[in-house]
Amino acid sequence: MNFWDSVRIASKALLKNRFRAGLTILGIVIGIAAVTAMVSIGESASLLVADQLESLGTNMIAVLPGATQRAGIRAVDVGSLTAADVDAVVAECTAVRAASPLIATSGYLVYRNSNWSPKTLFGVGVDYTVVRSWNLSSGTFFSERDVTSGMKHCVLGRTVVRELFQSEDPIGKTVRIKNIPFRVIGVLEPKGVSMLGQDYDDIVLVPYTTAGKRLRRARAGNTVDAIMISANSPEYASQASKQVERLLRDRHDIAEGETPDFRIQDVTEIATMLKVIMG
DSSP, rough: OHHHHHHHHHHHHHHTHHHHHHHHHHHHHHHHHHHHHHHOOOOHHHHHHHHHHHHHOOOOOEEOOOEETTTTTEEOOTTTTHHHHHHHHHHTTTTEEEEEEEEOOOOEEEEEEEEESSSSEEOOTEEETHHHHEEEEEEOOOOHHHHHHHHHEEEEEEEHHHHHHTTSSOOEEEEETTTTEEEEEEOOOOOOOTTTBTTSSSSEEEEEHHIIIIIIIIIITTSSSSEEEEEESSSGHHHHOOOOOOHHHHTOOTTTSSSSSSEEEHHHHHHHHHHHOOO
């Protein structure tokens, strides 16, 4: 296999798993940007980075499918996490405040003569806004019934509202996602743009059950792309990570010393690194 064959194989793998690849490098990107900014600019950059971490949720932990080696090629085990894992984490991990399944998909939204393709279209659980420390500016978020029944409801970010509705109130209106009607039940408070140029408000949320059944029909069983977790506080993040790892190892029958079929990323670890650097 020559160099360009390797590049083509890697590119195809990344394109097929863009969401997971993005989550994988999230910590690295934020860490490098933060360190570079602080070294070159100083204390003002530290305050900016701290603000960006706060927008992500300073207690946030992400559990992602683990990578395995297949024929010498590193691949993602897409079926390793389930909604039942999320329920177990909430029920059994005492350092965890809340958790949400996450399914990533994509598609155009259409409202009357306007259409928009949001940068982020996630299927999530009822506690996603708790995990992300993200309030609503109007309307309501998903209820347990919305999730268990797979209701065709959606919550929009401010950018999506501006592009589709301009000055019109979106609550109660019907938009079409992949030609499927969804009723708008809530609007998220604006978070703005990250220092890396990501528009946090260009987002649409639907119940993860709806995303799995209607927007990504090729899903295997009750699997999810990730588990988003909020620890009780930043001080509990490390304890929460350890509890989650022990629980998932037990649920997935993975002994100590064996490579797990999941991996854990902790935003708090990046914040701790920044404090050490700044002194």
